[in-house]
Amino acid sequence: xxxxIQNATLILPDRxxxxxxxxxxxxxxxxxxxxxxxxxxxxxxxxxxxxxTHMVALPGLVNAHTHLEQTFMRGYSANRxxxxxxxxxIWKLQGAMTPEDVRLAVTLGLVEAMxxxxxxxxxxxxxxxxxxxxxxxxxxxxxxxxxxxxxxAWADRGANAELPGAILDDLKRLFDEWHGAANxxxxxxxxxxxPWRCSPETLRRxxxxxxxxxxxxxxxxNETQAEVAMTLGETGMRPVEWFxxxxxxxxxxxxxxxxxxxxxxxxLLAQHGATVTHCxxxxxxxxxxxxxxxxxxxxxxxxxxxGEHGIxxxxxxxxxxxxxxxxxxxxMRLAAYLQRVTTLDERAMPPRxxxxxATVAGARxxxxxxxxxxxxxxxxxxxxxxxxxxxxxxxxxxxVYNVRGSxxxxxxxxxxxxxxxxxxxxxxxxxxxxxxRDRARHLAHRAGIE
Numbered sequence: 001x002x003x004x005i006q007n008a009t010l011i012l013p014d015r016x017x018x019x020x021x022x023x024x025x026x027x028x029x030x031x032x033x034x035x036x037x038x039x040x041x042x043x044x045x046x047x048x049x050x051x052x053t054h055m056v057a058l059p060g061l062v063n064a065h066t067h068l069e070q071t072f073m074r075g076y077s078a079n080r081x082x083x084x085x086x087x088x089x090i091w092k093l094q095g096a097m098t099p100e101d102v103r104l105a106v107t108l109g110l111v112e113a114m115x116x117x118x119x120x121x122x123x124x125x126x127x128x129x130x131x132x133x134x135x136x137x138x139x140x141x142x143x144x145x146x147x148x149x150x151x152x153a154w155a156d157r158g159a160n161a162e163l164p165g166a167i168l169d170d171l172k173r174l175f176d177e178w179h180g181a182a183n184x185x186x187x188x189x190x191x192x193x194x195p196w197r198c199s200p201e202t203l204r205r206x207x208x209x210x211x212x213x214x215x216x217x218x219x220x221x222n223e224t225q226a227e228v229a230m231t232l233g234e235t236g237m238r239p240v241e242w243f244x245x246x247x248x249x250x251x252x253x254x255x256x257x258x259x260x261x262x263x264x265x266x267x268l269l270a271q272h273g274a275t276v277t278h279c280x281x282x283x284x285x286x287x288x289x290x291x292x293x294x295x296x297x298x299x300x301x302x303x304x305x306x307g308e309h310g311i312x313x314x315x316x317x318x319x320x321x322x323x324x325x326x327x328x329x330x331x332m333r334l335a336a337y338l339q340r341v342t343t344l345d346e347r348a349m350p351p352r353x354x355x356x357x358a359t360v361a362g363a364r365x366x367x368x369x370x371x372x373x374x375x376x377x378x379x380x381x382x383x384x385x386x387x388x389x390x391x392x393x394x395x396x397x398x399x400v401y402n403v404r405g406s407x408x409x410x411x412x413x414x415x416x417x418x419x420x421x422x423x424x425x426x427x428x429x430x431x432x433x434x435x436x437r438d439r440a441r442h443l444a445h446r447a448g449i450e
Contacts, residue, residue: 001024001026001046001048001415001416002023002024002025002044002046002047002048003023003024003047003048003050003377003412003415003417004021004022004023004024004037004041004042004047004048004049004050005021005022005023005024005050005052005057005379005381006020006021006036006037006042006049006050006051006052007019007021007036007051007052007053007055008020008021008022008052008053008055008056008057008381009055009056009057009384009395010022010032010056010057010058010371011056011057011058011059011355011371011395011396011399012032012371012372013356013360013370013371013372016395016396017033017034019034019035020032020033020034020035021033021035021036021037022057022371022379023037023041024377024412024415025415026415027183027376027377027414027415027416028374028375028376028377028415029371029372029373029374029375029376029377030373031373032371032372032373050381050410052381052410054383054384054385055381055382055383055384055385055409055410056381056382056384056395056399057371057379057380057381057382058355058359058371058379058380058382058399059359059360059363059370059371059378059379059380060117060118060119060120060147060359060378060379060380060411060412060413061116061117061118061119061120061328061358061359061362061380062118062119062120062121062122062314062315062358062359062361062362062363062365062366063113063116063118063120063121063122063315063316063317063326063328063362064122064254064275064277064314064315064316064362064365064366065122065124065218065254065256065277065279065314065316065317065318066109066113066121066122066123066124066316066317066318066319066320066326067123067124067125067126067318067319067320067321068105068106068109068110068113068121068123068125068137068319068320069094069097069101069102069105069106069109069125069126069127069137069319070090070105070109070319070320070321070322071105071106071108071109071112071320071436072093072097072101072104072105072436072439072440072443073089073090073093073094073319073320073321074320074321074324075324076089076090076093076321076449080286081224081226081286081287081288082223082224082226082227082286082288082322083224083226083227085286085322089321089449090321091159091160092447092448092449093443093444093447093449094126094127095129095160095447096443096446096447097127097129097133097443099130099132099133099136100136100439101439101443102127102133102136102137103136103137103139103140104432104435104436104439105436105439105440106123106136106137106140106141107140107144107427107432107436108432108433108436109320109326110140110141110144110146110148111144111424111427111429111432112320112325112326113146113317113326113328114144114146114408114411114418114419114424115326115327115405115406115408115419115424116317116325116326116327116328116329116330116405116408117327117328117329117358117380117382117405117408117411118146118326118328119146119147119378119379119380119411119412119413120146120147120148120149120362120363120366120378121141121146121147121148121149122148122149122151122189122218122254122277122316122366123137123148123149123150123151124151124153124191124218124220124256125137125150125151125152125153125191126153126193128152128153128154128162128170131170131173134150134152134170134174137150138150138178138181138186141182141185141186142181142182142185142186143426144418144426144427145185145413145414145416145418145426146185146413146418147185147186147378147413147414148185148186148187149186149187149188149189149216149218149366150174150178150186150187150188150189151188151189151190151191151216151218152170152171152174152188152189152190152191153191153192153193154167154171154191154192154193154198154202154206155192155193155194155197155198156197156198156199156202157196157197157198157199158196158197161197164199164201164202164205167202167206168202168205168206168209171188171190171206171209171210172209174188175188175209175213175215179213179215183414184376185413185414187215187366188213188215189210189215189216189217189218190206190207190209190210190215190216190217190218191217191218191219192206192217192219193219193220194219194220194221194223194227195219195221195227195231195234195235195239195242195243196227196230196231196233196234196235196239198219200246203243203246203248204246204247204248207247207248210252211250211252215252216252216253216254216365216366217248217252217253217254218254218256218277219243219253219254219255219256220256220257221239221240221243221255221256221257221258222238222239222240222255222257222258222259222260222261222265223256223257223259223260223283223288224259224260224286224288224289225260225289227239228260238262238264238265239265240255240261240262240264240265240268240269241264241265241268244268244272249268249269249272249274250272250273250274251272251273251274251275253272253274253275254274254275254276254277254314254365255269255274255275255276255277256276256277256279256316257277257278257279257283257288257291258276258277258278258291258292258296259283259288259289259290259291260289261291261292266292266295266296266311269296269311270310270311273312274311274312275311275312275313275314275361275364275365276291276293276296276311276312276313276314277313277314277315277316277365278291278293278313278314278315278316278335278357279315279316279317279318279322279323279331280331280334280335280338281317281318281322281323281324281325281330281331281334282317282318282319282322282323284334284338285322285323285324286322290338290342293313293335293338293339293349294339294342294343294345294348294349296311296313297310297311297313297353298353312361312364312365313357313361314357314358314361314362314364314365315328315331315332315335315354315357315358315361315362316331317331326405327404327405328358328405329399329400329403329404329405329407330404330405331358332354332355332357332358332399332400333400333401335349335354335357336348336349336351336354336400336401351394351396351397351399351400351401352396354400355396355399355400376414376415377412377413377414377415378412378413378414379411379412380408380410380411380412381408381409381410381411381412382399382403382407382408382409383407383408383409383422384398384407386407388402388404389402389403389407406422408422409421409422
């Protein structure tokens with residue numbers, strides 16, 4: 001299929017094109033340029049043309065951390081800190097989920113993520129109770145057409161611990177059966193849950209396995225002061241220091257949250273080229289704290305510089321239970337606001353930097369495409385013809401401060417439109433919502449939560 005998008009404002013990694021076009025051939029971007037596309041392309045009989053007047057085209061967003069099964073767990077995060085919330089609600093609900101519950105929750109979660117601008121999602125999958133509990137996530141992503149990295153969560157210490165051999169066997173199976181599936185849209189990752197619930201030997205062995213497959217290791221790190229204290233109590237070291245001592249850190253390591261990082265830990269992450277994934281909404285709603293993102297990415301006084309640390313920072317929503325939404329545009333806005341108010345620096349987190357966190361930084365972390373010729377064709381068209389956006393001064397500022405997920409008009413993955421004219425193409429969304437509403441009510445009853 002040949003798809004031509006014309007009359008769009010293009011957000012490229014290095015510049016903004018006020019009026020341009022993108023030509024997609026098959027699953028790749030074949031051409032992108034200023035002005036109108038050549039007439040030979042416009043009038044080619046095989047070309048499908050999208051008139052993107054009053055629209056902005058940017059690379060597909062990368063939601064670099066979520067828990068899709070938590071779509072059935074919204075509304076339980078009020079007035080509890082992280083560990084208390086997990087104990088009283090989330091672990092009970094997760095423990096009661098059937099594979100069919102997971103399938104429906106993930107389907108609704110992926111639809112919401114797509115509507116929030118995400119073409120690539122990292123799902124830290126926390127309900128690997130059986131092969132079916134995990135495989136339905138991958139089957140659903142394949143069916144919907146999104147790009148998914150499933151980080152298979154595990155813990156071999158504490159409540160509901162798995163045996164190390166079972167963890168390794170399931171990871172090996174997932175790599176053999178799913179890594180690189182669906183034309184490269186689906187990948188597997190190693191997903192240790194939290195440092196204090198993982199043994200050093202299993203951490204080493206799962207990380208080595210992931211590295212043999214060219215895969216990432218993705219772990220909650222330094223999310224709360226309590227979790228840092230527990231790791232100190234277990235190991236005598238802070239979380240990042242301990243992972244460094246085990247050889248876990250590297251360009252293939254994702255430290256999710258990074259709220260309570262010491263200067264030594266920041267230096268270690270930078271030294272090893274690791275990625276930090278920022279989840280501002282979840283950190284706010286659970287009163288975990290504010291990650292020092294501006295410190296990670298820049299030197300004070302040089303807002304556009306790489307900085308003394310220059311750490312790659314991606315952006316995630318976290319799960320719908322600790323965020324209650326999957327809108328990546330809201331995450332951009334919160335990330336910018338939080339760094340301004342905590343640093344008292346009006347230059348902190350300029351719009352281009354924030355957009356990069358949601359696009360190229362996430363793409364760099366997992367190998368997803370950007371809006372360049374030859375890349376896989378993953379992109380989003382935003383409808384700017386709206387009262388809450390117009391008039392537009394700086395288009396980059398409008399994306400960060402004005403755009404909502406509801407402004408996503410078209411979402412394309414691998415050259416295939418998944419959302420067009422603000423409509424999800426592969427399913428009946430209202431039927432899905434009705435089915436999920438009923439299923440979630442029964443899940444809460446089985447879990448003893450009313």
